[in-house]
Amino acid sequence: MNNYEKNIIRVCDYINQNLDDDLTLDMLSTVSGFSKYHFHRVFSAFTGVNLIKFIQMSRLKRASFRLVFKADIKIIDIAFEAGFESPEAFSRAFKREFGQSPSEFRKFPEWLNWHEKTDTLAMPLIEKANNKMDVKVIDFKEQKVAALAHYGDPKLHYQTSMKFVAWRKTSKLSPIKTSKTYGIPYSDPHVVKAEDFHFDLCGSVTVDIPENEYGVVNQTIPAGRCAVVRDIGNRDDLRKGVYYLYQQWLPTSGEQCRDFPVFFHYVNFVHDVPEHEVITDIYLPIK
Structure with missing residues (x-):
């Protein structure tokens, strides 16, 4: 595994450990050790998705677990935790990615489709x-x-x-x-x-x-x-x-x-x- 791969994995780990923070390009480029002028393209080349998409999908993945296994948490609170300004914006983004609204997913999650979408977040890990x-x-x-x-x-x-x-x-x-x-x-x-x-x-x-x-x-x-x-x-x-x-x-x-x-x-x-x-x-x- 080369240094580029290790640096991108470090960034992905940082994102998943700090999903509640304001994850800016400048901050993450510093974590990666790459120049901010090149970091975005390097990240996309190695992960297959752009940085903003990766962050949002990571937050939506966490939200999906909350929806299914934390029935006592209101959808509006899950929306705010995922970084959305309104439950409507959260619902649109969630349905765009998973094909179901948050309330539909909470009741009858389509796991095969969910895996197809979230598997794109899987990074090659150091063995x-x-x-x-x-x-x-x-x-x-x-x-x-x-x-x-x-x-x-x-x-x-x-x-x-x-x-x-x-x-x-x-x-x-x-x-x-x-x-x-x-x-x-x-x-x-x-x-x-x-x-x-x-x-x-x-x-x-x-x-x-x-x-x-x-x-x-x-x-x-x-x-x-x-x-x-x-x-x-x-x-x-x-x-x-x-x-x-x-x-x-x-x-x-x-x-x-x-x-x-x-x-x-x-x-x-x-x-x-x-x-x-x-x-x-x-x-x-x-x-």
């Missing part, structure tokens, strides 16, 4: 696999969980998340704020066909849950030793941490894998904290 990551070996205690299966396109996983959140709120058996949230992928979304992808979204519980209309079932994450690595930032691609465990740590560790898939502990959520503060612990079960 974590090339950097040493801090791996800890722990004894994981058996965890009873309520699980909701997701089958099919991984880009529709937020749809399953919405359903699981609704069950948690209705049942009150796995409170979002006090229970742990896990993800168990039974296949690699980058390897299998979209229709063959299987993933369980889980919340810790202390009692068995009754049969319910949401399709949430009882399940257990077994006890045993696990190698754990922490990923911080965008949760759209956790494979670098996963591959680090398999490719670099496991072959030199003398350990062997147990008969249970890698699983994730979602320490916090993008609708609660800025995207660069999202924490995910990746567990590799070992013998």
Whole structure:
């Protein structure tokens, strides 16, 4: 990765960490180390979008999470947080980008279209696999969980998340704020066909849950030793941490894998904290 790419990535990180600030061309060109006369063109050449578009789309992406997972926040407040002077201006911009008004998206988000638009914000990241990551070996205690299966396109996983959140709120058996949230992928979304992808979204519980209309079932994450690595930032691609465990740590560790898939502990959520503060612990079960 050359210095140009690293500088542009630094700018993108700065934008996402400071979405509430007045992000001017002069300020961001200073962050980039490029002359302001060239920075805008260099940024567009590397990202495929102009600077203003990137900033607005980053704010709209954050707003979309607020709309869906923070129903208690009014749309007008989300509009102002996203930097718009009025809810009308926010609604026009949101519909122009995602094809739905904020209120429509809040009720029935079209996630495939949303991914198509927000994937343009994905920057090539410095490979974590090339950097040493801090791996800890722990004894994981058996965890009873309520699980909701997701089958099919991984880009529709937020749809399953919405359903699981609704069950948690209705049942009150796995409170979002006090229970742990896990993800168990039974296949690699980058390897299998979209229709063959299987993933369980889980919340810790202390009692068995009754049969319910949401399709949430009882399940257990077994006890045993696990190698754990922490990923911080965008949760759209956790494979670098996963591959680090398999490719670099496991072959030199003398350990062997147990008969249970890698699983994730979602320490916090993008609708609660800025995207660069999202924490995910990746567990590799070992013998």
